[in-house]
Amino acid sequence: MRIARFSLPDTASDAGAVRFGVVEGEPDRPETMVIAELDGHPFTPNPQTTGRAWPLDDVRLLAPVLPSKIAAIGRNYAEHARELGNEVPDVPITFLKPSTSVIGPNETIAYPEISKDVHHEAELAVVIGRLCRQVPLDRAKDVILGYTCANDVTARDLQQTEKQWGRAKGFDTFCPLGPWIETEIDPADLSVTCTVNDELKQAGRTSQMIRDVAALVAHVSEAMTLLPGDVILTGTPSGVGPLHVGDTVSVTIENIGTLTNRVVSRD
Structure with missing residues (x-):
């Protein structure tokens, strides 16, 4: 559905x-x-x-949901970690994106004046369907409503300068979600791609994730209560790169659909 x-x-x-x-x-x-x-x-x-x-x-x-929080996982694809010169982490790197960063399909990503290097990051997003905490691995599927496409837009220069990722990934419009939630798919091996102006930039599969969806739900819910509509971003495959004002960026996930947004200058 x-x-x-x-x-x-x-x-x-x-x-x-x-x-x-x-x-x-x-x-x-x-x-x-x-x-x-x-x-x-x-x-x-x-x-x-x-x-x-x-x-x-x-x-x-x-946007298919308005989450109270977006819990995102960094460096969950080995090739992406390597392309940015990082080691694969021993434990999942977890950060939060604010609810005000969420936009829906065909809405515009606002390029902030204080950044000169904004990147796309295509990701599978997990949508939580019920209040839960400390979810065991074998119960993870019971708390998931479904899956959607996400773009974890990142001001890469701020991320590298500030070390903490909250501002770099938390700008208004930096979390496009959509176009809808698919409730009846197996997330284990789905194609994840990103195009910019119809040129392929990222191409990976969820089977390449270091930690799978169940492990991420268990990890995040160990620390915080998840509410219906909350979102977990599962990491991005390799191929991340710059966006510019005027670009059209699309994230496509197999058996879900395509999420498209245009980049504009932030007023």
Whole structure:
């Protein structure tokens, strides 16, 4: 099931209201795509539709969740660690991105004036489906609602200068998520790619992660309570590189979809 968050079209009696919905149809045939409105949010067991539906092109897709926090994992692909001159860490490197960094598909990434080296980082994002803490490995799948695409946008020069990663990865718009949450996939071996202006920059597979999804859920939840809608970013494959004002960057994950954003100058 593909679950999206969207604003209702002008044709709806409550136009502009934000709802969750189930996306149906074939992504490679856009004319078949529709979104069926959910009655409430997707974190309840067996959510039901309201009977209202619209062509996907008639609605505006938003970030699929508004997490209370984004827990991100650094250097979880060996080749990415090496390309930046780092060792593979003995334990997962964990940092937080603020909720204010989240944007949705087709929204713009704002390039901050204080950075001269902003990078893309394509990642599989895990969306938590229930309140949990200290999750054992064999129960990780029970607390996951599904998966979406993410771009862990990073001001690389600030990251290297400041050592702490909070500002470098925490700017407004530095966490694009979307286009929807896929609830019925196995995350063990999915293709993860990133293109900039249609040129391939990153290409990896989740099977190359040093620590898998279950290990990351267990690790993060050992320290902090996770709430429904919270997101765990699982690390990026090699090939990270610069973005510039005017670029269009797309993250594609096998069996999920494509997340596209344009880079603009921050006012």
